[in-house]
Amino acid sequence: MAIHMYNTLTRRKEVFTPLEENRVKMYVCGPTVYNYIHIGNARPAVVFDMVRRYLEYKGYDVEYVSNFTDVDDKIIRAAQDAGEDVFQLAERFIEKYHEDTEALGVREADAHPRVTNTMDEIIEFIEALIEKDYAYEAGGDVYFHTKAFPDYGKLSGQAVDELRSGARIEVGEQKKDPLDFALWKKAKDKEIKWESPWSEGRPGWHIECSAMVKKYLGDTIDIHAGGQDLTFPHHENEVAQSEALTGKQMANYWLHNGYIQIDNEKMSKSLGNFVLVNELIEQHDPKVVRFFILQAHYRHPLNFNQELLESAASGLGRIETFIQNVQHRRKESANLGESEVWLNRMEKYKKRFIDDMDDDFHTANAITTMFEFVKEGNRYLDEANTSTNVLEAMLQLFEEWGRVLGVAFIPEEELLDDEVDTLIQQRKDARENRQFQKADEIRDQLTEKGIILEDTAQGTRWKRG
RNA sequence: GGCGGCAUAGCCAAGUGGUAAGGCAGGGGUCUGCAAAACCCCUAUGCCCCGGUUCAAAUCCGGUGCCGCCUCCA
Numbered sequence: 001m002a003i004h005m006y007n008t009l010t011r012r013k014e015v016f017t018p019l020e021e022n023r024v025k026m027y028v029c030g031p032t033v034y035n036y037i038h039i040g041n042a043r044p045a046v047v048f049d050m051v052r053r054y055l056e057y058k059g060y061d062v063e064y065v066s067n068f069t070d071v072d073d074k075i076i077r078a079a080q081d082a083g084e085d086v087f088q089l090a091e092r093f094i095e096k097y098h099e100d101t102e103a104l105g106v107r108e109a110d111a112h113p114r115v116t117n118t119m120d121e122i123i124e125f126i127e128a129l130i131e132k133d134y135a136y137e138a139g140g141d142v143y144f145h146t147k148a149f150p151d152y153g154k155l156s157g158q159a160v161d162e163l164r165s166g167a168r169i170e171v172g173e174q175k176k177d178p179l180d181f182a183l184w185k186k187a188k189d190k191e192i193k194w195e196s197p198w199s200e201g202r203p204g205w206h207i208e209c210s211a212m213v214k215k216y217l218g219d220t221i222d223i224h225a226g227g228q229d230l231t232f233p234h235h236e237n238e239v240a241q242s243e244a245l246t247g248k249q250m251a252n253y254w255l256h257n258g259y260i261q262i263d264n265e266k267m268s269k270s271l272g273n274f275v276l277v278n279e280l281i282e283q284h285d286p287k288v289v290r291f292f293i294l295q296a297h298y299r300h301p302l303n304f305n306q307e308l309l310e311s312a313a314s315g316l317g318r319i320e321t322f323i324q325n326v327q328h329r330r331k332e333s334a335n336l337g338e339s340e341v342w343l344n345r346m347e348k349y350k351k352r353f354i355d356d357m358d359d360d361f362h363t364a365n366a367i368t369t370m371f372e373f374v375k376e377g378n379r380y381l382d383e384a385n386t387s388t389n390v391l392e393a394m395l396q397l398f399e400e401w402g403r404v405l406g407v408a409f410i411p412e413e414e415l416l417d418d419e420v421d422t423l424i425q426q427r428k429d430a431r432e433n434r435q436f437q438k439a440d441e442i443r444d445q446l447t448e449k450g451i452i453l454e455d456t457a458q459g460t461r462w463k464r465g
Numbered sequence: 466g467g468c469g470g471c472a473u474a475g476c477c478a479a480g481u482g483g484u485a486a487g488g489c490a491g492g493g494g495u496c497u498g499c500a501a502a503a504c505c506c507c508u509a510u511g512c513c514c515c516g517g518u519u520c521a522a523a524u525c526c527g528g529u530g531c532c533g534c535c536u537c538c539a
Contacts, residue, residue, distance in 0.1 A: 011469090029539080030539095031539075032537080032538090037539090038539090040538085040539050041539050042539085044539050045539085069537090073537065074538095156468070157468055158467070158468060158534095158535070159467065159468080161467090162466080162467040162468080162535080163467085163468095163535065165466080165467085165535095167535085167536090181537095182537090205537045206537085227538080227539030228469090228533075228539075229533080229534065229539065230538090230539070232468090232534065232535065233535085233536090234537075256539095258470080258533090258539095259532090259533070259538095259539075260539085261532085261533095264531095264532090266532085266538090267538090267539095268538080295477080295478080295488080296477085296478075297478095299470090300471080300478095301470075301532075301533080303477080307476075307477095308476080308477065308489090310489085311476075311477065311488075312477090312488085312489085313489095314488080314489055314490090315487095315488050315489065318488080318489095321502065321503090322503090324502095325503080362479090364479065364487090365479065365486085365487090367487085367488085368478090368487040368488075371486095371487055371488060372486085372487070378504070379503085379504065381502095381503075382503065382504060431498080434498075436498055436499070439498090439499095440498095440499075440500090443500085452501070452502095453500090453501075454500085454501045454502050454503095455497070455500080455501080456501095456502080457496090463502095
């Protein structure tokens with residue numbers, strides 16, 4: 001089966017066909033760096049990283065670009081409040097973004113452009129739009145003239161008249177039409193600013209992405225992604241700018257992730273219910289947070305609270321325990337040779353996982369497939385005899401699944417410390433002599449060191465708790 | 466008002482025309498010196514409610530409720 005993905009532009013699931021056969025050009029709108037990222041910012045980072053990984057799994061060479069908005073009103077305000085330099089503040093939070101997302105298993109993009117190092121391209125872009133009469137200057141500001149772009153509204157599915165009735169012209173703006181939006185904003189007194197043909201100022205929000213996409217990926221890209229709230233106006237405006245300039249479709253597939261809610265309420269500063277990633281991963285394994293995000297389909301709303309996260313932790317633990325038990329069994333049991341039945345069964349699960357993922361990156365169903373496999377696999381582990389080939393194929397399968405989902409299910413195989421090894425042997429001797437009190441003392445001793453023992457028919461296995 | 470989404474067990478969540486996946490939590494059992502892990506069984510005569518279409522609806526249509534966007538919020 002081919003990959004099907006829901007395209008906001010057509011409001012349908014479509015078969016994915018890239019521009020070039022084995023190559024995918026993908027752009028994901030990144031954060032405005034004026035604060036630590038919260039769980040809601042983490043969702044697009046995680047789900048589109050998963051999309052990238054799956055495309056690679058399917059054999060595509062993915063070119064992945066994600067920006068940082070490092071100049072805008074919110075950053076300027078945050079810098080003023082903190083008494084900090086705008087550049088320093090942005091730099092600080094970009095570093096934090098990398099730390100937090102790396103913990104969540106998000107791989108670095110091939111390019112992470114910033115507004116501040118795309119300024120020339122942005123200015124050129126605006127000049128070209130003015131030249132083509134899609135934009136006009138007014139009092140040092142430059143606006144995009146939406147009336148000049150007949151397709152305006154096509155991405156968000158909004159009727160232009162409806163939009164216009166809700167739009168407003170702020171005091172101090174000199175737009176010809178309420179729907180027009182700023183490409184360049186003249187600086188107020190002491191604000192940070194750049195030279196331009198129109199005024200000393202800074203770019204509007206939307207133009208950066210258009211300029212970056214063009215600079216790094218070209219006129220038309222395969223996938224453009226971001227949070228669902230960006231559909232309008234941000235992405236609509238990007239489409240208008242880019243397509244007005246090039247006359248070509250900006251992106252063939254538009255992907256938008258759903259919101260995360262906290263206890264069924266929107267996360268907002270006024271409610272004070274922000275959940276910051278850096279605080280969250282102090283209390284929980286970051287892997288759990290990623291697994292939690294992937295347990296829902298990326299377009300669906302996702303509710304968050306501690307209880308739900310713990311539920312996800314238990315589920316992930318079930319998978320990890322299974323893997324550890326497979327590893328133990330592989331070490332302890334003799335090879336019985338091939339097992340056609342089991343190898344075939346695994347092929348079926350492998351295929352099912354792919355079918356799940358082909359269906360609009362349905363990680364919720366893919367994870368269900370994994371759970372069902374774990375159940376069957378556990379039955380296999382209960383059998384008196386197992387085959388090394390099957391056990392190794394199981395580990396291989398979870399290595400693949402873990403790579404696609406960005407969750408490492410397979411722990412590094414650690415060598416037993418000599419000390420632990422000795423103690424386990426001593427306990428074994430004690431048990432064989434029915435000295436259970438002594439055996440329990442040894443187990444308690446190991447428990448204190450974080451080593452959990454489990455006695456099975458194939459010997460004692462252990463894990464770090 | 467316009468656009469879009471969602472309503473399924475105690476909780477989370479699949480399923481989008483053919484008779485309710487999976488996970489968490491809970492109960493019972495098996496295994497074990499004890500434990501842990503695991504396995505087996507049980508937990509929605511019903512998918513917000515009411516109409517309609519159909520041989521057949523959780524799935525389609527109408528209605529209702531909630532939420533998001535239409536404000537430089539992922």
